[in-house]
Amino acid sequence: MAAASPSWRPLEGAAHQIAVEVLIHGPISRSEIARRLSMSPATLTRVTKPLLDAGLLFEATKEEGGARLGRPSQPLDVDPASRHFVGVKITSDAAHGVLTDLRANVQSQAVRPIADRAPDSVVATIAALTAELAAQVDRVTALGVSAGGVTEDNASLKWAAYMGWPDAVPLGPLLQERTGLPTVVENDVAAWTEAERWFGDGRDEPSFALVTTGMGVGFSLVTHGGRAASRDIGVGSLGHVPLDPLGPPCAQGHHGCAEAMLTSGAIEATVGIGLGRSVAYEEVLALAAEGQPVAVSTVAASARALGRLLALIANTTFVPLIIVSGEGIGLAVQQEALVRAEFAAGRHPMARDVRLLLKQAPFTEWARGAAVVAVQTYVLGR
Amino acid sequence: MAAASPSWRPLEGAAHQIAVEVLIHGPISRSEIARRLSMSPATLTRVTKPLLDAGLLFEATKEEGGARLGRPSQPLDVDPASRHFVGVKITSDAAHGVLTDLRANVQSQAVRPIADRAPDSVVATIAALTAELAAQVDRVTALGVSAGGVTEDNASLKWAAYMGWPDAVPLGPLLQERTGLPTVVENDVAAWTEAERWFGDGRDEPSFALVTTGMGVGFSLVTHGGRAASRDIGVGSLGHVPLDPLGPPCAQGHHGCAEAMLTSGAIEATVGIGLGRSVAYEEVLALAAEGQPVAVSTVAASARALGRLLALIANTTFVPLIIVSGEGIGLAVQQEALVRAEFAAGRHPMARDVRLLLKQAPFTEWARGAAVVAVQTYVLGR
DNA sequence: TTGATTTACTTTCTCACGAAAGTTAGTCGG
DNA sequence: CCGACTAACTTTCGTGAGAAAGTAAATCAA
Numbered sequence: 097m098a099a100a101s102p103s104w105r106p107l108e109g110a111a112h113q114i115a116v117e118v119l120i121h122g123p124i125s126r127s128e129i130a131r132r133l134s135m136s137p138a139t140l141t142r143v144t145k146p147l148l149d150a151g152l153l154f155e156a157t158k159e160e161g162g163a164r165l166g167r168p169s170q171p172l173d174v175d176p177a178s179r180h181f182v183g184v185k186i187t188s189d190a191a192h193g194v195l196t197d198l199r200a201n202v203q204s205q206a207v208r209p210i211a212d213r214a215p216d217s218v219v220a221t222i223a224a225l226t227a228e229l230a231a232q233v234d235r236v237t238a239l240g241v242s243a244g245g246v247t248e249d250n251a252s253l254k255w256a257a258y259m260g261w262p263d264a265v266p267l268g269p270l271l272q273e274r275t276g277l278p279t280v281v282e283n284d285v286a287a288w289t290e291a292e293r294w295f296g297d298g299r300d301e302p303s304f305a306l307v308t309t310g311m312g313v314g315f316s317l318v319t320h321g322g323r324a325a326s327r328d329i330g331v332g333s334l335g336h337v338p339l340d341p342l343g344p345p346c347a348q349g350h351h352g353c354a355e356a357m358l359t360s361g362a363i364e365a366t367v368g369i370g371l372g373r374s375v376a377y378e379e380v381l382a383l384a385a386e387g388q389p390v391a392v393s394t395v396a397a398s399a400r401a402l403g404r405l406l407a408l409i410a411n412t413t414f415v416p417l418i419i420v421s422g423e424g425i426g427l428a429v430q431q432e433a434l435v436r437a438e439f440a441a442g443r444h445p446m447a448r449d450v451r452l453l454l455k456q457a458p459f460t461e462w463a464r465g466a467a468v469v470a471v472q473t474y475v476l477g478r
Numbered sequence: 479m480a481a482a483s484p485s486w487r488p489l490e491g492a493a494h495q496i497a498v499e500v501l502i503h504g505p506i507s508r509s510e511i512a513r514r515l516s517m518s519p520a521t522l523t524r525v526t527k528p529l530l531d532a533g534l535l536f537e538a539t540k541e542e543g544g545a546r547l548g549r550p551s552q553p554l555d556v557d558p559a560s561r562h563f564v565g566v567k568i569t570s571d572a573a574h575g576v577l578t579d580l581r582a583n584v585q586s587q588a589v590r591p592i593a594d595r596a597p598d599s600v601v602a603t604i605a606a607l608t609a610e611l612a613a614q615v616d617r618v619t620a621l622g623v624s625a626g627g628v629t630e631d632n633a634s635l636k637w638a639a640y641m642g643w644p645d646a647v648p649l650g651p652l653l654q655e656r657t658g659l660p661t662v663v664e665n666d667v668a669a670w671t672e673a674e675r676w677f678g679d680g681r682d683e684p685s686f687a688l689v690t691t692g693m694g695v696g697f698s699l700v701t702h703g704g705r706a707a708s709r710d711i712g713v714g715s716l717g718h719v720p721l722d723p724l725g726p727p728c729a730q731g732h733h734g735c736a737e738a739m740l741t742s743g744a745i746e747a748t749v750g751i752g753l754g755r756s757v758a759y760e761e762v763l764a765l766a767a768e769g770q771p772v773a774v775s776t777v778a779a780s781a782r783a784l785g786r787l788l789a790l791i792a793n794t795t796f797v798p799l800i801i802v803s804g805e806g807i808g809l810a811v812q813q814e815a816l817v818r819a820e821f822a823a824g825r826h827p828m829a830r831d832v833r834l835l836l837k838q839a840p841f842t843e844w845a846r847g848a849a850v851v852a853v854q855t856y857v858l859g860r
Numbered sequence: 861t862t863g864a865t866t867t868a869c870t871t872t873c874t875c876a877c878g879a880a881a882g883t884t885a886g887t888c889g890g
Numbered sequence: 891c892c893g894a895c896t897a898a899c900t901t902t903c904g905t906g907a908g909a910a911a912g913t914a915a916a917t918c919a920a
Contacts, residue, residue: 110907127868136908141870143906166867167915255828303706317796319701324685326796331828333793338786341723404720411715412794414699414708446628446637446713492877509898518878523900525876548897549885 101178102152104475110135110143115152116475118172119198120294123156125169144172176201179474180233182226182277183467185284186243187311188213188258191222194463195229195236200295200471204232205460215265223274230277239277240470241267242287242462244312246330250280250473255330280473283330285314287465289323292419294468297453303415307406308422309358317413337408339401357401360424366394381426399431400438407442410450421455428454483560484534486857492517492525497534498857500554501580502676505538507551526554558583561856562615564608564659565849567666568625569693570595570640573603576845577611577618582677582853586614587842597647605656612659621659622852623649624669624844626694628712632662632855637712662855665712667696669847671705674801676850679835685797689788690804691740699795719790721783739783742806748776763808781813782820789824792832803837810836 107115117129126140147153156173176199183200184193189210195203208225210218222241230236245256251268253261271279282290289306292298298306302321308314315334317324336346336353343352344366356362360377367383368374370390375383383391406418420428428435432454439452472478489497499511508522529535538555558581565582566575571592577585590607592600604623612618627638633650635643653661664672671688674680680688684703690696697716699706718728718735725734726748738744742759749762752772757765765773788800802810810817814836821834854860 125868137869138871138909139907164867165865165917167869167913169868315794317701317794319699319706320704322702324701324796326830328796328826328829331826333796333826333829336824336826337790337793408719408790409794411719412697412699412791414706414710414715442718444710444713444715444718447710447715448708507898519899520879520901521877546897547887547895549883549899551898 101175102150104152105477107477110139111147112477114140114143115147115174118153119174119475120299123171123173125171127169129172148172174198179237180230180235181238181240181467181470181474182229182236183240183242183287183463183465183470184222184225185287185462185466186210186218186222186241186259191218191225192459192463193222193225193229194460194467195232196464196467196471198471198475200291200464200468202460202464202467204229205463213259213261215261215267215270218259219267219270219274222271226271226275226277236277238470238474239271239275239279240287240466240468240473241271241279241281242284242466242469243281244284244330246327247281247283247286250282250469250478253281278470278473280469282466282469284462284465285316286323286325286329287469288314288421288462289316289318289465290472291461291465291468293318293323294472297419297455298417301417303413304417304419305409305413305415306419306421307409308420309402309425309428310360310423313354313358314422315409317415319413319415334405337405339404340397343397343401352401354401354405357398358405358424363394363398363424363427367391370394377424378426381430385430395427395431396434398427399434402428403435403438403440404442406435406439406452410439410443410447415450416448417451417453419453419455421457421461423459425454425456429456483557484532486534487859489859492521493529494859496522496525497529497556500535501556501857502681505553505555507553509551511554530554556580561619561853562612562617563620563622563849563852563856564611564618565622565624565669565845565847565852566604566607567669567844567848568592568600568604568623568641573600573607574841574845575604575607575611576842576849577614578846578849578853580853580857582673582846582850584842584846584849586611587845595641595643597643597649597652600641601649601652601656604653608653608657608659618659620852620856621653621657621661622669622848622850622855623653623661623663624666624848624851625663626666626712628709629663629665629668632664632851632860635663660852660855662851664848664851666844666847667698668705668707668711669851670696670803670844671698671700671847672854673843673847673850675700675705676854679801679837680799683799685795686799686801687791687795687797688801688803689791690802691784691807691810692742692805695736695740696804697791699797701795701797716787719787721786722779725779725783734783736783736787739780740787740806745776745780745806745809749773752776759806760808763812767812777809777813778816780809781816784810785817785820785822786824788817788821788834792821792825792829797832798830799833799835801835801837803839803843805841807836807838811838 113133130137130140153172156171176197179198181196184191191208194205206228208221246254252264252266254264268279268281298304303319306316312332313335316329335355336350338353339357340352344356345351346353346356364377367380367390380391384395495515512519512522535554538553558579561580563578566573573590576587588610590603608621628636634646634648636646650661650663680686685701688698694714695717698711717737718732720735721739722734726738727733728735728738746759749772750756762773766777
């Protein structure tokens, strides 16, 4: 059994930077931290000493890197199990929760349906879900909640039209009172982006983009190590970018815009009209795999549209990496060749290579993003 | 007559940061610098003392801000005339040069035709142009050269196909030897971007985009205070973004791509075909103003395409400001309403407002960008 | 085995930063 | 005119950062 976990809260200055570096990149040697943070080796010795004494950091067992020159480095690490966090993602019909450790590794998950969308009722559902997950560990440090829409001050959710809510609902304070846990609220795409930035494939990239498809089209941008914190991230500003002049119209009448080409609802509708019956997204992919013509052509058009969208993003943002995921990632994975071909066609022949990462993540990844925001809030002390 | 100008070169740490802050934002008070750089007031008093003694900074006369509370601030400033720089922009047929002060204010300009495009001959032309401009002042501190194409290490120019040059030409070292001046080479769009970032409309914006039209379509992005330093900036990765499915084809056969819709050559060609005779860009604008149908429709299509391109950029980069300029800016200014309407149509109704700045700058602005890169190299000591 | 080499980490010392308190130069209200 | 107030700037002083030199722990070559 671990002793009472040391606290991050009073850390500041160099100690704080070093602890965060170890959390995100650990196990990592003092000298490597010194290089990354542009600190002197002396500072590392001095600052890590009390952190080791307090038990916040410990010296990990040496990796068998084998046959390197010089004195072997002594990697430092944190104990991820020292703290736990709960992340909850809300959709219009369910709350998806995960329990994670300090590195946002998912320990367990749970789902509760949202029958009544009244704010009070949703708060009660989230609180019950949190309690269920929290019961599995001694103590939970913080709660993160993510949802589509615009968030303000990491506290309230605005314009969540899909919930039929009023202008702004102070989810954070309401949940904080109900659960007794420090609670932060963040846009779902922003939260997922933070998960990639701290603990995911963006960990070693100062610049990358994240694109999600599924119910909607999500897009977020990280440059120079920081996320573009525009509230536009919550309004889906990329949703109506034109991608195919011959594509079907979206609800606003844009032909072949991103929403009309990429969202699961639009794909289901297009194939449904062609088949004369309603079909689910997974069935569309299955039909396409079998060679059903309507499904094949719809899926192909969608894949090409996605490739074009990714090329647009690469052309306008100069990022070396685009992470593509979301519930709709199945289509991109099935049609990866088409996506990549159209992407390449939209790029300048002399342009630098961009890494496309089609990432098949479970739906819990959304909730994990919420947990990461909770981790950040705790660790960064905001 | 000014005394021998104090040197920036040995500055480091806080002194350097403060001096740069005064250069870019001066006249500026100590307390304002302290806020901007997150330094203590004590540090400002201590560090500025020797800078004032050395004459690098001086206390400017108090601005009549009128009726502010508290002790009046004592703004600090630099003497921009203490140093001079030369910036040269190369095109396929001429070298355009400017002489500037430390703040990149243009003192005078000169042009020399490039008859022979052989590298040695071009170097000789630039050197002669530099000598002509440098003769007007005591001493020039550094030389900056900008051109289309990809630059490496601020020293050599690659893939400048329009010059018919081999793979890479070490312009920097060649000019440095010839002129005796420290010389830096930078892509023309990147250089202009630096001019906006340090001394232009991007001075107070941590994030903005720059779009230029003219011979080609230029695009560059600044986020979190730093320019995206991709070499893609030199290859025109935005040139073939599709903007109008019904537009004319470019050389690569893309219908309605940015180059086909926005470059002066493409516009001249489209109107030329319609009129059955060759026309110059300025004449196209004049004809459009008179109501000549072919010119009107071509110019309108181009303006709408530009609006769509700007919307795409806003949608994918989250910048609050897009600066639009270049030799082709005349069209955008003439058709500003169309550009703005199409831009608005391409934005999400709930998306944050983006400021479009249509900036009518003379061609010397390109050369000024080169001068800014020279200033930066000197001031930052690289 | 021994010494050269490389790299990681530690110790010592100095100096530059910021916190806190003090000073200055204005406006404002009586 | 005078004192209260405000905000910019300055002084004093303790602490925490880096420079430089030293030590440790490995590989490698003879």
